[in-house]
Amino acid sequence: MATVISSSTGLPLPAAVAKTDGPYQLHSLDRAVAVLEMLGESDTPLSLAEICQKMHLHKSTAHRSLMVLERSALIERTQENRFRLGLKLYELGNRAVEQIDLRARVHPFFRKLSSQVSETVHLSVLQKTKVVYLDKVEPNRRIWMGSKIGASNPVYCTAMGKAMLAFQPPEAIEEIISKIRFVRYTPKTLGSKEALLKSLERVRRRGYAIDDEEIEVGVRCVGAPIFNESRYPIAAVSISGPASRITAQSVPEIAEHLLRCCREISATIGLRDRKRSPVVSPFARHYGA
CATH class of the missing domain: 3.30.450.40 (GAF domain)
Incomplete structure (x- = not known):
């Protein structure tokens, strides 16, 4: 499958985001969903740097997505300043x-x-x-x-x-x-x-x-x-x-x-x-x- 390049970062988009490319794509929302999917697949909480590396995102872009998700309690931050899925997802599920x-x-x-x-x-x-x-x-x-x-x-x-x-x-x-x-x-x-x-x-x-x-x-x-x-x-x-x-x-x-x-x-x-x-x-x- 061809690599999809982000128009905002010039870097390859994560697979979870790239596969949604189409008339109804909303990059910010797709990116947030990709973050949730990645944290769900990880056995341990991830740092901001690890998320940036795995998703090929600039630090500021990843940070914005994380702040929105954290404010909604969809993810939470550990004492070591790492991120994991939040209990809000459990409630919604x-x-x-x-x-x-x-x-x-x-x-x-x-x-x-x-x-x-x-x-x-x-x-x-x-x-x-x-x-x-x-x-x-x-x-x-x-x-x-x-x-x-x-x-x-x-x-x-x-x-x-x-x-x-x-x-x-x-x-x-x-x-x-x-x-x-x-x-x-x-x-x-x-x-x-x-x-x-x-x-x-x-x-x-x-x-x-x-x-x-x-x-x-x-x-x-x-x-x-x-x-x-x-x-x-x-x-x-x-x-x-x-x-x-x-x-x-x-x-x-x-x-x-x-x-x-x-x-x-x-x-x-x-x-x-x-x-x-x-x-x-x-x-x-x-x-x-």
């Missing part, structure tokens, strides 16, 4: 495995739930101030939801977002809310921290959340969290449909099906095997704790 495994486990429950309520069912996880859609099952209806797997929406105006946020530790709730930029998508969108906190309190009392046409006029959703064995909300399920079908009168029955589904999913990932808490909380009642 665990999340990736958890999400893949979760989607596979949840899908059979999804199909059952969608057939029970004849509406669209979603699965999502919380990522900073947004919810990311991992899975979706649609009923055999003419009117269906136009959402896409992999898309995201703000946490404060989605049923799944509020369902997950409500059962976070108080300090996590405060941190997430502090980063939210409230934008009104419809006249019913929550527009302030105070309004969101009141909504989260209602979620904790009921055990489920409602998106009452808050992100799209004419669409109503009911969402509830999925808890892991530590009673932490790792994901959420929602039932979505036209407001003409998901009415105020039908929400309690829909929520009953949803909570039963979330209880069954939570049981498959270990919640059933945990010791019962002496404190009876709203989600404990809904999830049979």
